[in-house]
Amino acid sequence: MISKRNIKGSETMSAILLVVNGDVKKEHLVMEMSRAGFVIGVDGGTNIIHALGYTPDLIVGDLDSIREDVLEACRKKGVRILRYPAEKDETDLQLAIEEAMKLNPRMITCVGIFGDRPDHTLANLQLMQVPAKAGIHVRCPFDGGILYVIDSKLDLKGSPGDTVSLLPITEMVSGITLTGFKYSLTDGEMVPGIPLGISNVMESERAHIEINSGILLVFHLQKVTSE
Template sequence: MIVNILAGGPSEFLPDLFTYDDSSVTWVGVDRGVITLLSKGINPQYAFGDFDSVTSEEMISIKEKVSEIQKFKPEKDQTDLELALNWALFTNARKIRIFGATGGRLDHLFANIQLLIKGIQHSRIDIEVIDNKNIVSMKQPGTYSITKMKDKQYVSFIPITPTVSGITLRGFKYPLKDCHIPIGSTLCISNELINEHGTFSFSKGILLIIRSSD
């Protein structure tokens, strides 16, 4: 099962959601993201949020069309998106995709990107933050295969721990071998695959992987 979560970020940053929809997908709307899904003809199975950004008429529509709704008070210790993600982590999902998490407020953006750490903490569940130009994931030490994407040709590797050690890139325009990169370094920004497939590996730290179009 794949869980697709749509948060309440600006809709102009969304990709075509139907390209991520199939019979294996469970859709979850977060706060105003529920209305966005319904407006696009996608009925989410679940809805999470305090719903302070929807009108009373929109809330009636949500109650009519969504079978499982978890409503929270606005005063809480977690964002609506984190609450939805926590739920998704305890399903049988093999992958979680998050949409509507970029654009708008920078505090929300940075908080949403940090939520990717939960995939590492919960048995390496694959979590991605996706918008119309980027796919963002987070990895712990290991060796990973990567496939060229025509619409997202740039691949960046960003340390989010004080140091990432032993990073090796194969099949890239700018290869590396057993390199140590401190946080704040831009060494691994805007690389590109030269083959259809490549690999990256590292031995210590946590990396943010961002695949982008120009």
């Protein structure tokens, strides 16, 4: 049973959690809520937070998908709400990222960026480069793994046999060095449209990725082992 509590009042803003109204695994969200110093409900993502007995620190969006009873419950608890017009240039997640970055976090975790709308998913992935370019660590847990968005280096912890796919999200990613993988690389380059980094494999429990320029999406698909 998940105890009901409000995250507000945490001592640190170093880790901010954004909950989007996409595919969210309960276990992932519970774990991420326990780690977060500040939680933002991105419109309908607040419904998911509320269903688990939690309350966000901030709600952002045009509020077209949050349930009215959830919105009212958050109002009664004094949650700050930033409501925007339905007709706007920015997506709700874009606005939430902008608010998160104002707090100068060390890390932003986004849960629920993948869903039934491939156009929304692609837009969400493109948005991940915004905080990454500002030097903020970005991670996005999903069912079966974690997406990291990097602008310099990443130490991966996993299991031998884990699949790791690398996709450039900028015009070019250069100076790519991979160690601890089946397919190593030294000072390489990747560009969109040539999926050179798909389906690499970790050879041990640790692997290292380093780049000199650009933004790289790193999909770590964790190997499922049977008992």
